[in-house]
């Protein structure tokens with residue numbers, strides 16, 4: 001059995017960051033184990049093609065249980081590839097508003113506010129042309145607004161300003177609200193995944209072993225200490241030993257699933273699926289949540305060019321009412337709407353959803369898909385927030401700046417008023433692909449990791465991915481996961 005100083009479980013977004021940072025010390029032997037393939041699919045490089053990667057070989061093809069708030073069963077794509085979800089995602093690179101992270105501090109995660117995370121956000125990125133005291137100048141992720149902006153996105157931005165929203169000079173920076181050109185991790189016309197930015201440049205380090213197409217089954221715990229992992233590689237059962245620390249970076253779904261498979265989780269649930277309890281940790285798999293997403297669809301009165309980017313170039317962060325404490329709604333222009341000719345959408349999403357769900361096992365088999373219940377619109381406040389989002393999106397959609405594009409509102413359609421917007425929202429709300437929260441940081445009994453990301457009750461085991469977020473930030477989640485991973489690497493090297 002090989003012994004490593006560090007084992008990183010899941011070679012996705014966070015896993016690529018952490019294994020690259022830890023292996024920069026030539027004296028540390030690092031193993032990274034990833035279930036997906038080593039090499040990228042050709043379509044991953046082409047920004048507008050990202051939509052087609054959902055449901056393909058680099059997606060775990062997860063679905064939810066029927067959602068009580070919507071009556072629907074929804075897909076939750078998540079990357080199964082080196083680079084993880086960053087290899088199939090929409091390439092929007094944005095921090096949440098600073099209030100999102102300050103809410104983490106307030107919820108019992110001191111040291112995780114915006115100012116605490118800022119050095120790690122900055123370390124991760126090169127954002128040329130942005131304010132250098134807020135944005136990074138020499139990090140691996142090279143991010144910038146669309147080089148060749150879509151003309152319909154430009155018209156949408158004008159329409160948002162016409163509707164009275166603020167113009168944001170840097171909507172990706174975490175300090176502003178309003179509408180502006182978001183940063184994208186597209187470099188020279190191609191996706192830059194986190195694997196491209198962090199891992200591939202260092203993959204030939206002699207002290208870094210990257211094992212792919214390998215499913216981790218469980219972590220091994222001996223007397224309260226994590227001592228290694230078990231995985232299958234090409235049908236063989238393999239055990240790797242760890243003399244230092246194991247860090248779980250299998251994502252909000254995969255990490256919770258692995259802890260449960262390893263006997264770390266709510267006792268009654270583990271017993272119900274026949275897994276011996278190692279630590280009764282009731283918060284594992286709880287607190288699953290995501291941004292709910294819907295949109296107003298318009299037919300265009302003229303051909304809408306396909307564009308060379310990711311279909312999402314302008315983001316808006318708004319407040320649902322003037323007196324709310326923090327921005328709580330996002331809107332963006334989908335230009336064009338993929339899969340249909342000459343339509344576009346103004347999408348909107350509740351940024352601080354109250355609904356909470358869970359990840360649970362159906363059996364002790366590591367290859368069995370877990371039960372996923374993000375509980376979209378389960379809390380009626382989220383539905384009402386989406387009703388406000390629909391109203392604000394329509395306001396923007398009806399402005400004169402869009403008149404040369406707009407033909408008609410196709411969905412919900414001009415007749416939808418009274419109670420029918422709620423029916424429309426229940427029927428059309430789907431995942432924004434940002435599941436988080438299943439192993440949250442905190443100090444109460446439902447938290448899973450402490451503020452140093454150490455799993456409660458087990459030594460030499462950390463979690464560092466989207467699962468540790470106590471609550472979802474008010475933006476797409478990639479940039480936040482990268483910052484969490486940077487911070488984790490720094491904590492592990494202290």
Ligand SMILES: Cc1cc2nc3c(=O)[nH]c(=O)nc-3n(C[C@H](O)[C@H](O)[C@H](O)COP(=O)(O)OP(=O)(O)OC[C@H]3O[C@@H](n4cnc5c(N)ncnc54)[C@H](O)[C@@H]3O)c2cc1C
Pocket residue numbers: 009010011012013014015033034035036054077078079080081082083084085086088089090091092093094214215216217249250251252254255258432433434435465466467475476477478479481
């Ligand atoms: C289709 C899509 C579009 C998105 N668009 C955007 C966007 O435009 N902007 C944005 O900011 N965010 C976006 N996101 C969200 C963002 O990409 C994720 O929040 C982020 O990448 C999650 O990082 P992670 O490290 O937590 O998990 P991941 O990047 O998903 O990595 C987890 C890794 O662990 C591996 N793994 C899981 N279980 C096991 C196991 N048992 N054994 C071995 N390996 C395992 C997986 O294969 C995967 O590679 C999108 C996500 C998706 C899926």
